[in-house]
Amino acid sequence: MIRSVAVVVPARDEQETIVACLLAIHAATPPTVDVTVCVVADRCRDNTAARARPLADVVVNLDDRPLGTVRDLGVERSLTTPAEQCWVLTTDADSTVHPDWIATHLALADRGVHAVAGGVHIADWPDQRLRSRYRDFAHPRRERVYGANLGVRGDVYRAVGGFAPLSTGEDQHLWDRVKLAGYRMRTTAEAPVTTSARTRGRAVGGLADLLAGLRAPRPA
Helix, strand or coil: CCCEEEEEEEECCCCCCHHHHHHHHHHCCCCCCEEEEEEEEECCCCCHHHHHCCCCEEEEECCCCCHHHHHHHHHHHHCCCCHHHEEEEECCCCEECCCCHHHHHHHHHHCCCCEEEEEEEECCCCCHHHHHHHHHHHCHHHCCCCHHHEEEEHHHHHHCCCCCCCCCCHHHHHHHHHHHCCCCEEEEEEEEEEECCCCCCCCCCCHHHHHHHHHCCCCC
16 A cells, blocks of 8 residues: 655756646645655756745755656655555656646555556647647557656666666656566546646757647648
């Protein structure tokens, strides 16, 4: 049975969004669950860390590390023991979680699921044509995985080696290794995370680059 939750939020120069992100996580925290929230302030040049500290544990990373390693720093800081009783959740600093986010993950964990990939919604996505192009990419039944809405049991996370030191795709890479190891996995459309529609992101090859490509005109 899951007894604690470790929520990890990597953040690089996210002073404008980090408070809303953390308030949403706290609002999604069930009253009977021990939840630790860890923000990894990654080479920030703004006030991200200071704004996060009243609402979360903060790890300051000053080294040039790939995003996978940054996420892993937060997991190792907040993962409780015994690891099989801790559920690791990750989201992004430009995102806000659904009020039932944690409860949805834990309900699946209590049924014996070892890893859960949830969906994302794009905030203020203006163009219906582009929205329809994105929908096919984002549909959770297609097992596309986002670090903004990903959960895995603590002992399983450690058994497969955690997030790999990748600059992008670290979320999908972790999911694929959990699947290869034979653990029980679920995708869900419930409790989606709303994430920024910005097209200039922090990670090369990440969601912002995808959205920039979707906004670009199609060839004639």
